[in-house]
Amino acid sequence: xxxxxxxxxxxxxxxxxxxxxxxxxxxxxxxxxxxxxxxxxxxxxxxxxxxxxxxxxxxxxxxxxxxxxxxxxxxxxxxxxxxxxxxxxxxxxxxxxxxxxxxxxxxxxxxxxxxxxxxxxxxxxxxxxxxxxxxxxxxxxxxxxxxxxxxxxxxxxxxxxxxxxxxxxxxxxxxxxxxxxxxxxxxxxxxxxxxxxxxxxxxxxxxxxxxxxxxxxxxxxxxxxxxxxxxxxxxxxxxxxxxxxxxxxxxxxxxxxxxxxxxxxxxxxxxxxxxxxxxxxxxxxxx
Numbered sequence: 001x002x003x004x005x006x007x008x009x010x011x012x013x014x015x016x017x018x019x020x021x022x023x024x025x026x027x028x029x030x031x032x033x034x035x036x037x038x039x040x041x042x043x044x045x046x047x048x049x050x051x052x053x054x055x056x057x058x059x060x061x062x063x064x065x066x067x068x069x070x071x072x073x074x075x076x077x078x079x080x081x082x083x084x085x086x087x088x089x090x091x092x093x094x095x096x097x098x099x100x101x102x103x104x105x106x107x108x109x110x111x112x113x114x115x116x117x118x119x120x121x122x123x124x125x126x127x128x129x130x131x132x133x134x135x136x137x138x139x140x141x142x143x144x145x146x147x148x149x150x151x152x153x154x155x156x157x158x159x160x161x162x163x164x165x166x167x168x169x170x171x172x173x174x175x176x177x178x179x180x181x182x183x184x185x186x187x188x189x190x191x192x193x194x195x196x197x198x199x200x201x202x203x204x205x206x207x208x209x210x211x212x213x214x215x216x217x218x219x220x221x222x223x224x225x226x227x228x229x230x231x232x233x234x235x236x237x238x239x240x241x242x243x244x245x246x247x248x249x250x251x252x253x254x255x256x257x258x259x260x261x262x263x264x265x266x267x268x269x270x271x272x273x274x275x276x277x278x279x280x281x282x283x284x285x286x287x
Contacts, residue, residue, distance in 0.1 A: 043095065047091050047095070048060055048063050048064060050087070050091050051063040051083055051087045051088065051091060054082065054086075054087060056078070056079070056082050058079055058082065058083065062079070063083060066079060066080050066083045066084065067083065067084070067088070070083070070084040085225075085226070089224045089225050089226050089228065089229055090221040090222075090224040092229055093221055093224045093228055093229060093232065094221055096229070096232045096233065096236055096285070097232065097285045099236065100232070100235070100236055100239075100240075100281050100282070100284070100285040101118075101119055101282065101285055103239075103240060103243055103278075103281065104118075104119050104243075104278040104279075104281045104282045104285075105117070105118035105119055107243050107246075107250060107274050107277075107278050108122060108274075108275070108278055110250035110251070110253060110254060110274075111180075111250060111253055111270065111271045111274050111275070112180040112183055112184055113180045113253070113254060114180050114181065114184050116184055117180075117183075117184050117187070119278070119282040119286075120191070121184065121187055121188055121191060122165060122166065122169065122184075122187030122188075122190070122191070122279075123165030123168075123187045123188070123189075123190030123191040123193075123194060124162050124163075124165055124166060124279055124282045124283060124286070125162070125191075125282070125286055126165075126190070126191045126192075126194040126195050126198070127161040127162045127163070127164050127165045127190065127194045128158040128159070128161060128162035128283060128286045128287055129158075129194070129195075129198055129213075129216070129217040130161050130194040130195075130197050130198045131154075131157035131158040131159070131160060131161030131162065132154050132157060132158040132213060132216045132217065132287075133198045133201060133202065133213040133216075133217070134157055134161070134201065135154040135157040135158070136154060136209055136212050136213045136216065137201055137202065137205040137206070137209045137210065137213055138201065138205075154216075155287050158283075158286065158287040159283050159284070159287045161194070162279070162282065162283035162286060162287065163279055163280070163283055164190075165187060165190035165191070165194070165279075166275060166276065166278075166279030166283075168186065168190055169183055169186050169187055169190075169275060170272055170275055170276065172186055173268060173271055173272055173275070174268075174272070198213075198217075202214075219286075231284065232284060232285060235280070235281060235284030235285065236281070236284075239277050239278075239280060239281040239284070240281075242273075242277050243274065243277055243278070243281070246270060246273065246274055249265050249270045250270075250274065252265050253265065253267065253270065253271075
């Protein structure tokens with residue numbers, strides 16, 4: 001066998017291996033797409049079931065006929081009002097909030113390589129709860145009492161304080177070289193710090209105000225309306241494409257920092273970018 005024939009055989013073997021790898025990848029991608037479509041259909045079905053639950057009984061088939069009617073016509077009956085203006089906003093808000101928190105948690109787990117990392121263990125939710133309690137109990141906040149009042153003061157307070165734990169963790173990434181475990185511990189410490197501060201301002205406060213603050217921290221979809229859908233939709237529309245753009249870098253980070261850097265991924269910049277976008281996404285959803 002000559003050298004040229006050996007080279008040709010090696011090239012053919014390499015082509016065959018690449019074709020097999022590509023075929024396996026395409027097969028796995030098709031399975032993921034089918035699985036996502038299956039989950040999407042389940043969401044639609046369960047959303048219809050959820051819309052039937054309430055004081056006013058409406059059948060499963062009536063729900064979709066009402067939704068189709070209200071897409072092109074005004075609300076004309078109490079049944080249509082109950083579905084379109086009361087139950088549908090709650091369902092959509094629950095879906096959007098769940099999707100946002102799931103994506104943010106997945107990306108945090110990816111960059112930190114720790115299954116414990118998620119928006120709540122990173123202290124973002126407790127920071128938002130402290131900001132809300134500050135606005136509800138003390139009637140003041142990051143912008144003062146004269147700039148924004150009422151609900152808008154509460155939202156701004158919660159959003160700003162939700163970002164503080166993220167900035168603390170980012171400061172560690174910028175000025176130190178912490179391990180993923182240390183970053184998770186830093187987030188957990190921020191969680192307990194803000195939880196302690198929340199309890200500190202609740203002790204001498206009016207009991208009624210404390211109940212409102214605790215109810216806000218627990219979370220509720222009771223007062224969800226179409227006005228609440230636009231802000232969370234805007235946050236999702238801005239943050240999700242940015243996080244999806246970085247999915248390949250996150251997958252490479254799971255192989256280790258040294259491997260990712262050898263391939264060309266800027267590990268530090270990727271972690272900062274994903275932490276910032278995930279924090280903004282979580283803060284927008286929680287608030």
